[in-house]
Amino acid sequence: MPHTVRGVIARAKGQPTEVVNIVVPDPGPGEVIVDVASCGICHTDFHYREGGISDDFPFLLGHESAGYVSAVGAGVSNVKEGDFVILNWRAICGDCRACKRGEPWYCFATHNAAQKMTLEDGTELSAALGIGSLAEKTLVHSGQCTKVDEADPAVVGLLGCGVMAGIGAAINTGGVTRGKSVAVIGCGGVGTASVAGSRLAGASPIIAIDRDPRKLETAKELGATHTIDSSGLDEDGVVKAVQDLTGGFGADVVIDAVGRPETWRQAFYARDLAGTVVLVGVPTPEMELSVPLLDVFGRGGALKSSWYGDCLPDRDFPMLTDLYAQGRLPLEKFVSERIGLDDVEEAFDKMGRGEVLRSVVVF
CATH class of the missing domain: 3.90.180.10 (Medium-chain alcohol dehydrogenases, catalytic domain)
Structure with missing residues (x-):
């Protein structure tokens, strides 16, 4: 009944x-x-x-x-x-x-x-x-x-939901592996999970970017090797800060966990040539993006969106639960x-x- x-x-x-x-x-x-x-x-x-x-x-x-x-x-x-x-x-x-x-x-x-x-x-x-x-x-x-x-x-x-979306954005969508450099823009639950996923995959450096010092501190606890307080920086300032931490090149994978045109552009220009941009933050319907098409062509690489971290629950949930039980996540x-x-x-x-x-x- x-x-x-x-x-x-x-x-x-x-x-x-x-x-x-x-x-x-x-x-x-x-x-x-x-x-x-x-x-x-x-x-x-x-x-x-x-x-x-x-x-x-x-x-x-x-x-x-x-x-x-x-x-x-x-x-x-x-x-x-x-x-x-x-x-x-x-x-x-x-x-x-x-x-x-x-x-x-x-x-x-x-x-x-x-x-x-x-x-x-x-x-x-x-x-x-x-x-x-x-x-x-x-x-x-x-x-x-x-x-x-x-x-x-x-x-x-x-x-x-959120933790899987972030971990999956890094590992499943972004293809983060050992030795790759990663920058994560926005360190709420999903962004911080992207940091944790990047650490799990052996990435280095892992750069966390946010306006809130409390969130940056949490991101460090979960695996960020470097942090950028973006509260006083414009778009170009964020890009330069990432480049300064990656030998002047930009990160191999940049994850936008905010989902705004300005943060996506930061991600686009803060990646290395042929690097990967992953959009996991959810935009609102009225948002539009403008980027010179020649820059898209000239920089190469991959521009991806990540829906639910491109996960397969039957594959990913048991594995991540086991890693938690082992103390590795x-x-x-x-x-x-x-x-x-x-x-x-x-x-x-x-x-x-x-x-x-x-x-x-x-x-």
Whole structure:
């Protein structure tokens, strides 16, 4: 029978979130109910609240989660009741043109649950990124569950979005390997994860760039060998600072974790000839970019965007969880605070002020 649980919704654009009762139906074919153990507060949830993703209100927020499978629908074979899982928003289809050409990380037809969770009055909820896990239970497609060895949910749950996006931007998209030089522009959660991923891959130097000294200090803790405080620098000043730290050449890989035209241009010109630019920060719809086409031609290299760190959850989540368990990937440093379900609005405020890498709701 359906379950009534507490969850956080955004009812209308720009309005404060609400903690309300939601109804989670029994799982249908291919669906799973997960008892949520943790959920990180991500910028994407804030964008949903502000109407920056779509206008399909009301939204059930939350997507960066770990928990335990409590019920499975017909035909589910990849997980069973009791499994500890990290939720993901890339449940690959296996049949689209990307999957068939052996590039499932570009899957064009990822799966979500067919049924909708609702308010008690029957109003259907739009689940953030097809997950909706700022709730005590959530209904997802079985492919959105990645089984991993049990670990602290508040820590490994962050692999479900921001941390994976950052690590993947460096390793999967940017191709960072031992000895390459890396610069990361913007040291919030995703950018700092790019720093950690670059360290994991053996890059050197690793240059962290931000306007906030607190974020730069955290980036150093997670692997940055050098930092640049960009608060008093224009675009050319940032580029020169990176070149000064890389023998005058620029970095092999520059990751833009902000997603603004000016930071992308910094990344473009701060890379070495034939270097790689990775855009992982998310722009807003009105932003436009202007760069001389001759510079694009003349500098060579690769200009890439990274969507979810070009990850494959079944491949990457277990590996990164193992590295955390071995003490080789300090994921616990991303958890700034552990909060309750009623503290989400305050967490959004702290995120906006740059006071936290991640606030994590623990159930």
